[in-house]
Structure formats: C-alpha cells, structure tokens
Amino acid sequence: xxxxxxxxxxxxxxxxxxxxxxxxxxxxxxxxxxxxxxxxxxxxxxxxxxxxxxxxxxxxxxxxxxxxxxxxxxxxxxxxxxxxxxxxxxxxxxxxxxxxxxxxxxxxxxxxxxxxxxxxxxxxxxxxxxxxxxxxxxxxxxxxxxxxxxxxxxxxxxxxxxxxxxxxxxxxxxxxxxxxxxxxxxxxxxxxxxxxxxxxxxxxxxxxxxxxxxxxxxxxxxxxxxxxxxxxxxxxxxxxxxxxxxxxxxxxxxxxxxxxxxxxxxxxxxxxxxxxxxxxxxxxxxxxxxxxxxxxxxxxxxxxxxxxxxxxxxxxxxxxxxxxxxxxxxxxxxxxxxxxxxxxxxxxxxxxxxxxxxxxxxxxxxxxxxxxxxxxxxxxxxxxxxxxxxxxxxxxxxxx
Amino acid sequence: xxxxxxxxxxxxxxxxxxxxxxxxxxxxxxxxxxxxxxxxxxxxxxxxxxxxxxxxxxxxxxxxxxxxxxxxxxxxxxxxxxxxxxxxxxxxxxxxxxxxxxxxxxxxxxxxxxxxxxxxxxxxxxxxxxxxxxxxxxxxxxxxxxxxxxxxxxxxxxxxxxxxxxxxxxxxxxxxxxxxxxxxxxxxxxxxxxxxxxxxxxxxxxxxxxxxxxxxxxxxxxxxxxxxxxxxxxxxxxxxxxxxxxxxxxxxxxxxxxxxxxxxxxxxxxxxxxxxxxxxxxxxxxxxxxxxxxxxxxxxxxxxxxxxxxxxxxxxxxxxxxxxxxxxxxxxxxxxxxxxxxxxxxxxxxxxxxxxxxxxxxxxxxxxxxxxxxxxxxxxxxxxxxxxxxxxxxxxxxxx
DNA sequence: GGTGATTTGTTGTCTCGAGAAACATATTAG
DNA sequence: CTAATATGTTTCTCGAGACAACAAATCACC
Numbered sequence: 001x002x003x004x005x006x007x008x009x010x011x012x013x014x015x016x017x018x019x020x021x022x023x024x025x026x027x028x029x030x031x032x033x034x035x036x037x038x039x040x041x042x043x044x045x046x047x048x049x050x051x052x053x054x055x056x057x058x059x060x061x062x063x064x065x066x067x068x069x070x071x072x073x074x075x076x077x078x079x080x081x082x083x084x085x086x087x088x089x090x091x092x093x094x095x096x097x098x099x100x101x102x103x104x105x106x107x108x109x110x111x112x113x114x115x116x117x118x119x120x121x122x123x124x125x126x127x128x129x130x131x132x133x134x135x136x137x138x139x140x141x142x143x144x145x146x147x148x149x150x151x152x153x154x155x156x157x158x159x160x161x162x163x164x165x166x167x168x169x170x171x172x173x174x175x176x177x178x179x180x181x182x183x184x185x186x187x188x189x190x191x192x193x194x195x196x197x198x199x200x201x202x203x204x205x206x207x208x209x210x211x212x213x214x215x216x217x218x219x220x221x222x223x224x225x226x227x228x229x230x231x232x233x234x235x236x237x238x239x240x241x242x243x244x245x246x247x248x249x250x251x252x253x254x255x256x257x258x259x260x261x262x263x264x265x266x267x268x269x270x271x272x273x274x275x276x277x278x279x280x281x282x283x284x285x286x287x288x289x290x291x292x293x294x295x296x297x298x299x300x301x302x303x304x305x306x307x308x309x310x311x312x313x314x315x316x317x318x319x320x321x322x323x324x325x326x327x328x329x330x331x332x333x334x335x336x337x338x339x340x341x342x343x344x345x346x347x348x349x350x351x352x353x354x355x356x357x358x359x360x361x362x363x364x365x366x367x368x369x370x371x372x373x374x375x376x377x378x379x380x381x382x383x384x385x386x387x388x389x390x391x392x393x394x395x396x397x398x399x400x
Numbered sequence: 401x402x403x404x405x406x407x408x409x410x411x412x413x414x415x416x417x418x419x420x421x422x423x424x425x426x427x428x429x430x431x432x433x434x435x436x437x438x439x440x441x442x443x444x445x446x447x448x449x450x451x452x453x454x455x456x457x458x459x460x461x462x463x464x465x466x467x468x469x470x471x472x473x474x475x476x477x478x479x480x481x482x483x484x485x486x487x488x489x490x491x492x493x494x495x496x497x498x499x500x501x502x503x504x505x506x507x508x509x510x511x512x513x514x515x516x517x518x519x520x521x522x523x524x525x526x527x528x529x530x531x532x533x534x535x536x537x538x539x540x541x542x543x544x545x546x547x548x549x550x551x552x553x554x555x556x557x558x559x560x561x562x563x564x565x566x567x568x569x570x571x572x573x574x575x576x577x578x579x580x581x582x583x584x585x586x587x588x589x590x591x592x593x594x595x596x597x598x599x600x601x602x603x604x605x606x607x608x609x610x611x612x613x614x615x616x617x618x619x620x621x622x623x624x625x626x627x628x629x630x631x632x633x634x635x636x637x638x639x640x641x642x643x644x645x646x647x648x649x650x651x652x653x654x655x656x657x658x659x660x661x662x663x664x665x666x667x668x669x670x671x672x673x674x675x676x677x678x679x680x681x682x683x684x685x686x687x688x689x690x691x692x693x694x695x696x697x698x699x700x701x702x703x704x705x706x707x708x709x710x711x712x713x714x715x716x717x718x719x720x721x722x723x724x725x726x727x728x729x730x731x732x733x734x735x736x737x738x739x740x741x742x743x744x745x746x747x748x749x750x751x752x753x754x755x756x757x758x759x760x761x762x763x764x765x766x767x768x769x770x771x772x773x774x775x776x777x778x779x780x781x782x783x784x785x786x787x788x789x790x791x792x793x794x795x796x797x798x799x800x
Numbered sequence: 801g802g803t804g805a806t807t808t809g810t811t812g813t814c815t816c817g818a819g820a821a822a823c824a825t826a827t828t829a830g
Numbered sequence: 831c832t833a834a835t836a837t838g839t840t841t842c843t844c845g846a847g848a849c850a851a852c853a854a855a856t857c858a859c860c
Contacts, residue, residue, distance in 0.1 A: 018817055018847065021421055025817090042837060050417070051819050056838065080836025081826040163761035172761040220645040235728075237642055237649070244637065244730020245620040248762040254727040256720045259659040268723065268757035320656045323668065324724060327654040328635075330644025357668035361563035361572040362648040417818055418845055425846085442808065454847050456809065480807020481855040 025050065026394045029058045033068055033088050034111055034391060035211050040073060040083035059086055065397055066152065067092060067111070067390075088112045092152045092390075095140055095194065096382030098159040098201065099132045101176055101229070106139040107376070108151070109383030111390075113212055115376040117143050129171070129182040133191045140192060154390050154397070156188055156196035157382030159204045161229055166247030169198035175265050176229045197385050202232020203243075203250055204381025205337060205371075210236050211384055213372035214335050222325045224252050224318075225337035225371065228292065230265070231273040235329055255321040272321045276314045278339040284310050295339055299346035315347045319354045326358040326366055337371030344370065425450065426794045429458045433468055433488050434511060434791060435611055440473060440483035459486055465797055466552065467492060467511070467790075488512045492552045492790075495543075495594065496782030497536050498559040498601065501526045501576055501629070506539040507776070508551070509783030511790075513612055515776040517543050529571070529582040533591045540592060554790050554797070556588055556596035557782030559604045561629055566647030569598035575665050576629045597785050602632025603643075603650055604781030605737060605771075610636050611784055613772035614735050622725045624652050624718075625737035625771065628689065630665070631673040635729055655721040672721045676714045678739040684710050695739055699746035715747045719754045726758040726766055737771030744770065 028048055033039055039047070045055045062068045070084040090110030096118075098105040104127060107118035119142070121135050144151060162174025169185025185196040206223040209215045215223065219239040225232055231253030235242040242249045253273035254266055261270035278292060284307050285298040299311060322334055334354070336344050347353060355363045374380065390397065428448055433439055439447070445455045462468045470484040490510030496518075498505040504527060507518035519542070521535050544551060562574025569585025585596040606623040609615045615623065619639040625632055631653035635642040642649045653673035654666055661670035682689060684707050685698040699711060722734055734754070736744050747753060755763045774780070790797065 018418075018421070018815085021417060021846095022817060025417075040837095045837090052837070053820085053839075054417075054818050057818085075827085077828070078836080079826095079828040079834065081824090081838065083837060163759065165761075173759075237637065237644065238640060240638060240640070242637055242729070244762070245732045245765065246730060246761070248759070249637070249728060249730040251727040251759060251762070254724075254759055256656060256724050259661075266759045270720075320670075324654075324656050325728075327651040328649060328725070328728060329642070330646060330649040330651075332645045359563065359573075359648070359651060359654055359666045361565075361646070362644070362651070365645065418847095421817095422846060440808095445808090451848050452808070453810075453849085457847085475856085477857075478807080479805070479855095479857040481809065481853090483808060 023393055023395060025054070025058055026062060027391055029055065029086075030062055030067060030088075030394045031391045033086050034113065034387060035216075037112070038071075038085045038087045040085050041070075042083035044086060062086075062394060065394060067394055067397065089152075090114065090116065091150050092154060094154050094383040094386035095143075095156045095192075096159070096379040097132070097136050097156060097188070098378050098382065099127055099136075099177065100161060101126045104132055104135055104139075105379065106136050106143065107379040107382075108143050109157075109379055109386075111154075111383075111387055113380060113383065115379050118376070118379060119143065126177050129179060129184050129187060132184070133187045136188070137191050153194055155386040156185070156192065156194050157204070157385035158184060158188065158196065158198035159201040159378050159382050160184065160198055161201045161232075163248050164198045164200050166197070166199055166243060169196060171198065172248075195389075197389065199247060199385055200232065200234075200250075201378060201381075202253075203234040203241075203247075204385060205232075205377050206234035206236070206250070206335075206381070207241065207384040207388075208374070208377045208381040209335055209337070209371055210241070212380065213374070213377070214369045215333060218333050220329065220331045221333035221335060222252070222329050222331045223250075223335045223337065223371070224321070224325075224340050226273075226276070226278055226340040226343075227338045228278055228289065231276065231340070235325075235331070237329060237331075252321055252325060255324055257317045257320040272317065275317045276340075276343075281310065281314065281339060281343065292339065296342035296345060299342055302346075311343065311346050314343055315353055318343065319357060322354045322368075323357040326355065326362050330362045332365050332367070334366060334368045335371050336368065337377075341370040344368065423793055423795060425454070425458055426462060427791055429455065429486075430462055430467060430488075430794050431791045433486050434513065434787060435616075437512070438471075438485045438487045440485050441470075442483035444486060462486075462794060465794060467794055467797070489552075490514065490516070491550050492554060494554050494783040494786035495540055495556045495592075496559070496779040497532070497556060497588070498778050498782065499527055499532045499536075499577065500561060504532055504535055504539075505779065506536050506543065507779040507782075508543050509557075509779055509786075511554075511783075511787055513780060513783065515779050518776070518779060519543065526577050529579060529584050529587060532584070533587045536588070537591050553594055555786040556585070556592065556594050557604070557785035558584060558588065558596065558598035559601040559778050559782050560584065560598055561601045561632075563648050563651075564598045564600050566597070566599055566643060569596060571598065572648075595789075597789065599647060599785055600632065600634075600650075601778060601781075602653075603634040603641075603647075604785060605632075605777050606634035606636070606650070606735075606781070607641065607784040608774070608777045608781040609735055609737070609771055610641070612780065613774070613777070614769045615733060618733050620729065620731040621733035621735060622652070622729050622731045623650075623735045623737065623771070624721070624725075624740050626673075626676070626678055626740040626743075627738045628678055628692065631676065631740070635725075635731070637729060637731075652721055652725060655724055657717045657720040672717065675717045676740075676743075681710065681714065681739060681743065692739065696742035696745060699742055702746075711743065711746050714743055715753055718743065719757060722754045722768075723757040726755065726762050730762045732765050732767070734766060734768045735771050736768065737777075741770040744768065 073082045088111040090112045092111040094109045096107040104121040108116040163172040171182040171184050185198040189196040215221045222235045233252035234250035254271045257272045258270040262274040264271035264274035351368045473482045488511040490512045492511040494509045496507040504521040508516040563572045571582040571584050585598040589596040615621045622635045633652035634650035654671045656670050657672045658670040662674040664671035664674035751768045
C-alpha cells in the first residue's frame with residue numbers, strides 16, 4: 001500500500017509558491033526517514049518518485065538543518081555504488097509527559113521514535129496541572145542536564161487522559177484527574193520555554209500504533225484501548241488521523257452498546273466503557289487493581305464458568321461497539337489494546353465474534369489485531385505529536 | 401484512484417513535479433469556481449493567494465480547455481479596473497443516474513451544479529442492472545439529442561441505494577433492489593462510452609449537501625438521511641469526505657441503538673434503520689407510503705398522544721445514534737435529511753434532546769440542521785462524483 | 801466632463817526547484 | 831584485473847510562479 005506513486009499522491013502540493021513545493025518535498029523525505037527508519041538515498045529516490053539529484057539536494061538540506069545524517073552502508077551484496085544511509089538524528093528529541101492519577105511519566109523521545117530516557121514520578125494523590133508543570137519541569141531539567149550539547153529539544157508533547165482541545169492544548173475535561181478547563185500546554189511552555197502540544201492519551205497511543213505498530217502503513221483503521229480508567233480510541237481514515245473539529249473524535253469508550261445500561265461518568269447510560277471494564281474482569285479472576293498485567297493470562301486460563309460467561313458477555317458488548325465502528329468507518333483493521341486485547345485473546349481471538357454483525361461488504365476485508373503494546377507506546381505517541389509539527393515543515397527549525 | 405502520478409507514467413511528459421504544481425493550482429481555481437459560483441479574477445487571486453498574473457494564466461488555460469469562461473462584470477460601485485467574472489461552463493455536464501425500486505432517475509448536471517434536465521423512468525418492478533443500462537442509455541440519448549454541439553459530457557455518476565465499491569463502481573449489495581456484485585459502472589461505461597463512477601446514494605446526497613447545502617464550508621459534519629428504504633449517511637472530517645477503505649463508510653443506518661431490538665435487513669439487531677422507520681411514522685399518522693411528502697406537516701400538527709409518544713420514542717433512538725456519531729466524529733454540525741428532518745421538526749427542533757447524552761466537550765459546539773432538501777439533491781451528488789474527478793485534474797480533459 | 805485616485809489586467813524579467821543527461825565513483829561477479 | 835551495474839555528482843535546461851513596471855478601466859469629486 002505504500003508504493004511510491006501513492007506516496008506522492010497522498011501529499012498533494014498545496015498553495016502556490018515553489019518554496020512550498022520544496023517544503024513539501026523536505027517534509028516527505030524527513031517523514032519517510034522518521035517513519036520507516038534508516039533508508040538509503042536510492043530507496044528515498046524510489047519512494048518519493050523524485051530525481052536522484054533532487055533527493056541528494058533535499059537530504060543535504062536536512063543534514064544541514066541537523067535533522068538527519070548520512071552514514072556509509074553496511075556492505076550489501078548488490079552490485080553498484082553503495083548508497084549512503086540516511087538516518088534521523090536521534091539527538092533531535094521531544095519531551096513526553098503523561099500525567100496519570102497515581103504518577104507522572106516524563107520521557108525523552110528521539111526522532112527515530114525511540115525512548116531515550118524516562119522517569120516515573122510517583123504521586124500520592126492525583127496531581128493538579130500546577131503539580132504537573134512543577135514536577136515535570138524538574139524532571140526535564142534532570143533528563144537534559146549534562147546532555148544539552150548533544151540534544152536538541154523540538155518541543156513537549158503531553159498525553160492527557162481526557163478531552164483536549166488540540167488547537168491550544170487546553171484540557172477541557174479530565175474526569176479521573178479532576179481537571180476542567182486547564183490551559184496545560186500554555187502553562188508548560190511558559191514554564192519551560194519549549195513549545196508544547198497536548199492531546200488525548202488514547203489518541204496518542206493510536207498515533208504510535210499508526211506509525212510504528214500494527215497500524216503502520218494502513219490507511220483506514222480504528223483503535224480501541226482499554227485501561228483502568230476506561231476505554232479510549234481513535235481512527236485513521238484515508239491515511240489521516242481523525243481529530244474532529246476540536247480534537248475530541250474517536251471516543252469509542254462512549255459508543256452506545258446497551259439499552260438501560262449502567263450510568264457512565266459522562267452522564268449517559270450504556271456507554272462501552274461503563275459496560276466493559278477492566279475492574280470487573282480483574283475482580284472476576286480475583287486480581288487486585290495493581291495486578292492488571294496478569295489479567296491476560298488469568299482470563300485465558302480460567303475454566304470457571306462464571307468467568308467464561310463474563311468474557312462472553314463482555315465480548316458481545318465489545319462486538320457491538322466494533323460493529324458500529326466498522327459500519328461507520330469501513331476500516332481494514334481493528335486494533336485492540338490494553339485489557340481489550342486480553343479479552344479478545346481470552347475469547348479465542350475469533351474475529352468473527354466481533355465482526356459478524358457488521359454489514360457484510362464492510363466486514364469482509366477487516367482483520368483484528370492486538371496492539372503492539374510497547375510499554376513506551378504513550379511516550380512515543382507524545383513524540384509523534386511533536387515531530388509531526390517538525391516534519392510538516394522541517395525548515396521551521398531555523399526559526400527557533 | 402487515478403492519481404496524477406499514474407498519468408505521468410503512462411504518457412511521459414517533461415517535468416513531473418512542477419507539472420504537478422500547475423495541476424494543483426488549476427484544480428484549486430476550477431474547484432473554487434465550481435463550489436463558490438462565479439468569482440472575479442481578483443477574488444480568485446485573494447482566495448488562492450497566488451499572484452495576479454498567475455491567476456490570469458490559470459484562468460486562460462481553463463478557458464482554453466473549455467471549462468470556464470470570462471464575462472464582463474456587472475457594474476459594481478467600487479473604484480478601479482473591473483475584474484472579469486469567471487464562470488464555470490455549464491455546457492460541461494455530467495450524466496446523473498439514480499436507480500430506485502420503482503423508477504430510474506436520469507439527469508444532466510452542469511458544472512455550475514445545476515440540474516439542466518431530468519427524466520423519470522417508471523419501473524413496474526425493481527429494475528435489474530441490465531434494465532438500468534438499457535433504459536438509462538436510451539434516456540441519455542434523448543437528453544443529449546440535438547444538443548451535442550453545446551454539451552460536453554464528462555462522465556456518468558450513479559447513485560445506488562446500497563453498498564458500492566468506489567474503486568471500480570461495483571455494487572456489492574443493494575438489498576432493496578435485489579442486486580449483488582453487479583459491475584454497474586463498467587456496464588454503463590461500456591454501453592455509453594462515457595467514463596462512469598458509482599457510489600452510495602446517501603453518500604452522494606451528503607456530497608451535494610457538503611458543496612452546496614447546509615454543510616457548505618463546514619470541515620467536520622455528519623449527515624443522516626432517512627427514506628422509505630432505510631437510513632443512510634456520511635461524514636466529512638477535516639474537510640474531506642469520509643469514504644473508508646472501499647467506500648462503505650458512513651452507514652449510520654446501522655448504528656446500534658437498542659438491545660434486543662428488531663432484526664435488520666443487514667442481519668444484525670438494534671440497527672437505527674430497523675428501529676426508526678418512515679413506514680412506522682406514516683402508519684401512525686394514517687398516511688399511505690406514497691404520501692411521504694405530507695409526513696412532516698402531519699407529525700408536526702398531530703395531537704394524538706400515541707403519535708406524540710411515538711415521535712418521542714423515535715427521537716430518543718435517533719438521539720442514541722447522534723450521540724455515538726458526535727462522540728466518534730466530533731463534528732460541528734449534524735445534518736438531518738428526509739423523514740429524520742420531519743421527525744426532528746415534530747419534536748420541536750430541540751437540539752438538546754438529540755445531543756444531551758454526548759460527551760460535554762464534543763457536544764458544545766454542535767448545531768443541528770435540516771438538510772437543504774432540494775429534490776435534485778441526489779442528481780447533484782452524482783454530478784459531484786463526476787466533477788470531482790475533473791476538478792482533481794482539469795488538464796485530463798485533453799485526453800478524451 | 802475633466803482629473804486624480806484606485807484597482808486590476810498585461811507584459812516582460814527574474815528566481816528557484818526539479819528533471820535530464822553526462823560523467824564519476826564504488827561495489828560485485830567472474 | 832575487467833566488465834557490469836547502480837548510484838552519487840555536476841551541469842544544463844525547463845517551467846511555474848513572483849515581481850515590477852506599465853496600461854486600462856472605473857469611481858469620486860470638482
């Protein structure tokens with residue numbers, strides 16, 4: 001699906017000026033190196049459809065900006081002059097912040113998509129936004145200290161468990177944190193002087209999944225992720241992230257799945273996240289909330305009829321949400337993350353059980369997969385939030 | 401997906417990238433004139449951000465292609481040299497075909513977005529695809545006869561009440577018509593020699609709404625339309641039509657709205673279109689199926705408690721589908737068409753009744769509107785299907 | 801009805817990005 | 831060591847659009 005022709009057509013040239021064309025091409029090259037990992041210039045030439053000489057020029061410009069570097073290739077066994085390998089500069093980093101009820105995670109993510117360092121700051125009570133700014137600022141200083149020379153910070157990405165207006169990074173509502181209308185990214189950028197962006201955590205997990213995980217190269221997929229505090233998600237349609245008007249799109253946790261159901265924290269009844277919960281499954285198999293990591297194996301191995309019945313019931317409810325998602329988005333892939341993946345595995349990974357009620361045309365070409373659940377998924381997603389800004393206009397780095 | 405890149409590879413033309421820039425700018429200008437109606441060159445200059453001289457050049461090229469013409473402006477009361485008004489050539493037409501159970505509608509749609517002519521071909525029984533090809537071909541010949549000199553047919557757009565694979569115009573399933581796996585657009589293009597495209601009818605109605613109706617200029621909206629044969633819909637997200645992997649996206653009629661509900665024609669239970677039906681409402685107010693046009697006024701004026709209860713119940717079910725749509729798409733607008741608009745009006749147009757269960761952040765900036773229900777909506781949508789291909793690459797017309 | 805201000809079309813020149821081709825270089829195969 | 835092959839590098843050309851100078855057409859005002 002990622003042939004060179006498609007790639008070019010996927011990024012149509014907008015606007016008028018020739019320098020916009022240049023910017024678009026720079027963006028394409030940098031984006032490829034970021035997403036696909038190190039690529040030879042010859043491969044870049046094929047993937048972009050551009051001329052050899054042009055690619056050489058673009059790479060030289062990106063190298064001058066300090067965003068990529070070229071290295072000699074490891075000797076392959078192909079004839080011809082070896083093509084230098086273009087690497088993303090991993091010294092170009094984003095700061096990732098993920099506040100949660102019991103802790104704040106802070107990390108450094110390199111442009112290669114790898115987490116270079118991270119710390120977990122324990123919190124006795126749910127941190128306030130001011131706490132986050134204070135604690136994270138200190139942690140950032142610690143992570144950066146002594147490495148200032150080799151690191152270049154592009155900005156800060158924040159993953160918030162709640163609704164975030166992406167245009168200005170305001171947290172509209174984060175029920176579990178007890179936040180409302182908090183200008184979090186402004187506070188962070190004022191405290192640190194780095195530009196900051198914020199978004200919904202589940203959406204950022206999906207971004208990581210889209211660039212480096214199961215959704216890599218997939219133009220149309222939906223993502224469901226279940227955690228202790230509920231179910232979130234997101235969608236990619238036509239190769240683009242679905243954000244909606246303000247960034248609240250993809251709240252699959254609030255898909256309707258049951259008439260006269262449980263009241264949800266959002267105020268409605270019958271929401272997926274009110275009906276299908278990690279807490280309920282943990283309790284059924286006798287695990288404490290902190291032992292969620294064991295849920296998958298316990299569910300899979302349990303022969304208790306009550307547990308099997310619960311798994312079946314929860315899968316039926318999940319199937320309703322998946323059905324609606326498939327009917328509305330017509331994806332080729334449904335990715336399940338967190339405890340939803342455990343649930344799916346426990347049910348025998350029968351895709352049909354989740355898809356059989358979707359309309360036939362739409363369900364035929366859908367596959368279901370577990371998320372490539374890296375523990376650093378969220379931090380990588382934060383990095384994506386930052387790097388996507390850089391990749392959209394690599395030359396903008398000159399301005400800082 | 402006939403991207404520009406493929407075109408280049410078929411006909412080796414000098415210059416690939418600058419050429420693409422030119423095409424993109426031609427496309428922008430033609431698209432503006434198509435969507436916004438006649439515009440002066442000065443306005444085009446402002447809207448595109450291009451240079452005066454460039455816009456002049458682009459318009460000249462489009463005029464040479466026979467796609468636009470310039471006319472002297474009506475005297476405005478502004479100083480300065482008057483700017484010529486650029487009009488879309490309405491002689492450039494698309495053929496619109498909409499097969500239904502009881503009739504086939506065939507029309508001519510000008511690039512200005514107006515229906516120039518139309519005929520309704522009655523059908524005693526649901527027509528087969530072969531019937532459609534035969535009857536529509538004859539109707540097309542009739543519509544074009546005598547006007548060949550002044551008309552330039554770009555292609556055929558077909559609105560099908562069912563799931564259509566947009567890549568090749570195959571009807572995968574059209575339950576009400578009794579069709580399955582019919583290569584309709586190939587059949588039509590072979591019979592008429594015109595290129596043909598097909599898509600889901602509700603989706604095309606939404607396209608018309610998006611370009612000329614309530615959704616004009618709105619980047620994020622969802623569209624629900626109810627008719628005799630069910631409920632369809634579509635969505636625009638980030639300014640782009642949501643099509644999904646194959647073109648089946650936006651089936652809001654198959655959103656889940658009720659546990660243990662009625663069995664739907666799709667095989668599932670609890671689908672919106674199985675629970676909220678035009679037939680049920682017609683029966684409640686004592687109208688025959690053919691009198692659907694009167695439904696709105698009957699519902700609005702009825703004081704029968706049974707009818708009021710039914711309206712209330714149906715609105716509650718619709719609200720569930722709207723809630724899910726708002727939570728998943730975060731639109732700024734929900735457009736209701738067909739009998740759903742009647743239903744909404746009968747309920748007093750209380751937006752809150754439809755939105756109150758959506759998550760707060762997402763529902764705040766949503767407004768609900770009735771569709772700009774032009775009777776020609778579907779034919780205009782068919783035209784859009786064709787013209788969007790032309791507008792994507794205006795120079796392609798040279799090849800025909 | 802003339803005159804100036806204003807806006808826009810038109811024309812010629814300039815810049816810049818990318819493609820093409822010739823040439824140079826580095827590897828593999830034998 | 832040589833031929834084949836693939837790719838980097840350099841130079842030239844082309845084309846799209848910006849820019850600036852000039853021309854044209856309208857309005858406002860006297």
